[in-house]
Amino acid sequence: MRFRLKRLSKKRPQRVHIKIQDGQFEIIGMGAWYSYWRDPYHLLLKIPWTGFVFLICLFYIAINLLFALAYSLGGDCIANARPGSFADLFFFSVQTLASIGYGAMYPKTVYANIIVTIEAMIGLMGIAVMTGLAFARFSRPTARVTFSRVAVITPYEGVPTLMFRTANRRRNLILEAHMRVYLMRDEITAEGQFIRRFHDLRLLRNQTPSFTLSWLAMHPIDELSPLYGMTAESLSQTNTNIVISISGIDETVAQVVHARHSYTPRNILWNSRFVDIFHHTDDGHRYIDYKYFHDVLPID
Structure with missing residues (x-):
């Protein structure tokens, strides 16, 4: 029995160009290797x-x-x-x-x-x-979740802690909400090979039974943290990017919704803290003032 081997195409493989700016990745010329016209259903949904x-x-x-x-x-x-x-x-x-x-x-x-x-x-x-x-x-279910414009690194219980805030703009319940935080940065392995590595950032609380108003996420920067020993300069040099993913069940439509956000080194403020948005009324009740949701204060 004879077999015929097909000749490999000598056509030069198409490239995907990646632009990196302040740790943020941007894919340029994605249509060079994939076109939505090959998938019209996905095109009409996007x-x-x-x-x-x-x-x-x-x-x-x-x-x-x-x-x-x-x-x-x-x-x-x-x-x-x-x-x-x-x-x-x-x-x-x-x-x-x-x-x-x-x-x-x-x-x-x-x-x-x-x-x-x-x-x-x-x-x-x-x-x-x-x-x-x-x-x-x-x-198609969508989530209207707002993230603070910046993340801060501030002491909490004597430990430097990465913090950022989120808020549910629809004021309904997102049940069994889960938050995952990832750190992406450029690293060189022991063999001298360049790699873009992902690290999980442990949160003090990564889930809540009902996400209704706001959520302050906190990651302690201890010896086990990938951020331990890093500075603002090292974050920029390694093109560090912090990516947040939230998922949960929207109570109104009973479907899973997702929200995503990322912070670059330029959006991470050191030795700063968020302005408190929780206040008390004269009759002992509490209220949230979202006017200060994105505001921060420096720490002496």
Whole structure:
């Protein structure tokens, strides 16, 4: 039995360029190796609503123009259509595609009936697909979680601690909320190999039964912390980036929602603390003033 080996393509592999600025990674030219046009379903779910509506209108007009052209090739095949009127054929296509059928114009030849049959089938499938896409976009759960603009490193119980704040802007309950914090930085292994390494940052409290108002996350910088012994300069030199991921069950829609944020060395303030947002009223109750949510104060 003989086997034929396919020749390997000599085409130069496509590259993905990564721009690093203040520890923040930005992928440039991602379309060079992947195009959303190869995955139209994902494209229609990711683009903004304005782009989605624009593409739907563009497709709708294009398909009706195509069938109007097909009707014109059949000559005088549509009853009550003005001779040579492309506009009448276009609007007849609109009526057929949407199954409106006013009755003023109708096919009168076998050729026209065949085109009408094809267009009616495409119209049914198109409505089903567009309805499914619109429902998928409307039903996709989202979280409205705000993160403080900066993170601070301040003493807590005698230990330097990384802190940042989050708040649930919807004021509903996010049940069984979990927070994960990762530190990413450039490192050189013992073999001299460059690597972008991920480290888990341990939090004093990484979950809560209900995330309603605010959440102050704290990571103690002790001997076990990847941040131990690091300075603002070393964070910048190693392109350190701190990534936060929150997930939980939205009580309103009973679906899992996610939120993500990152801090670069420029967004980490040393020897600073957050301004307190919890206050007491004269009658002994408490309230939260979100006006100071992002404010910090230096520590002497």
